[in-house]
Amino acid sequence: MVTLYRFTQRELCLLARQKADWLNPLLFFVIVLSLFPLGVGPEPNLLRIMAPGIVWIAALLSVLLAAERLFKDDYRNGVIEQLVAAKQPLLSFVLAKLITNWLSTGLPLVLLSPLVALLLNIDQASLVAMVFTLLLGTPLLSLLSVMGAALTVSADKGGILLALLILPLYIPLLIFASAAMEAAAMALPYYGQLAIMLAMLLFAMALIPLAVISALKLNVS
């Protein structure tokens, strides 16, 4: 518990000093969102129909952008190597990474959602649904991207590889999140979709940290 607290403190301190690491993905999210109306046309009804897909694809892209550098510095400095060599509990290191990654990429997306609703002409009910799906979905997105970053930490070419690894695993989340938002837009109940997203999140929370730990270990051995 103490180590988890220390690791989290360290990660937050690093984030506070390297603001570009988490500000750039957010900026990228807003830019991608504003490109869609320019591409498909500013028709409000069209935007409202496409909004769920646009929001979730932009969220994925911005989280992917942030994920690439997640373990790179710690790997180059030898921090991960030292942790493995000293038989330190890697779990608290991984959990600290997850928590700070969500705080710096997931939570801002939730906070930005009113702005997104404004840009894409999303109504009140869909906005509420969007906040809920983002609250449940972005932690899962963080888990997936941390896993992808851990797998590719010592790889020569990161970027596009990371996307190729995560995209297939991300598809269920994309389907259920946009389904929930579409149901909300049609004034239908969407608790079922939220429940399935919660189930996927809990399942991933139980298993992905283990996969991240073994991925980190095989990258430094």
Next chain:
Amino acid sequence: MFNWLHPFAKPETVYHLCGRLYPWLMALAVLLLLLGNIWGLAFTPPDYQQGDSYRIIHIHVPSAIMSMGTYSAMAIAAFIALVWQVKIAQWSVLALAPVGAVYTAIALITGMAWGKPMWGTWWVWDARLTSELILLFLYLGVIALSGAFSDRQTGAKAASLLAVIGVINLPVIHFSVEWWNTLHQGASITKFAKPSIDPSMLWPLLISILAFKVLMLALLCLRLRNAILLNEQHRPWVKTLAGGH
């Protein structure tokens, strides 16, 4: 059982075993492929609804079945590689991934060619088509990850880990895609009632499926032999094999 299996963890034994098995498996695969495909493509009666165009089933269905069969074989090998650290299993993962990817691509391409005359379009976002496409992405991810590291061993281990993660996710992906499709549109053209297949068409199909399976094993032997030679190139037995330098 472990005592019996133990010699097969040694690369040299596996190399020679694969060498002995390969000609037989390949000959059997070619024989079955010729038999199943010529019988299926030329001598079965035409379908009462689809005419002659259904004949692509003799390539489409075996490759689709083996695209999933190869993935499960790869995932089992990956699990063995991660839990017991067996090198042969790691190399088998890398040997199987391209074979499975090509089977998946064949299934997708023949499916599209079949879809054009039947459904009137090359591609529909049907649940099965989509999950097959995602399976192809998973294969490509495993292949790309294994090649991304300067250290071959790390690449093999990372690819094994990804294969296991993929197999845990595969049912989730499959069912969510199915759910997504049924939510959007009631599948009207994609779920056309397939008449239960006539024995005259069934036998060549079964032979073709067996042929694709044997071909997968033969290719595994071939690729595993290459992987063993590549990874053990500094060992004495490989050097004597290569001419004793």
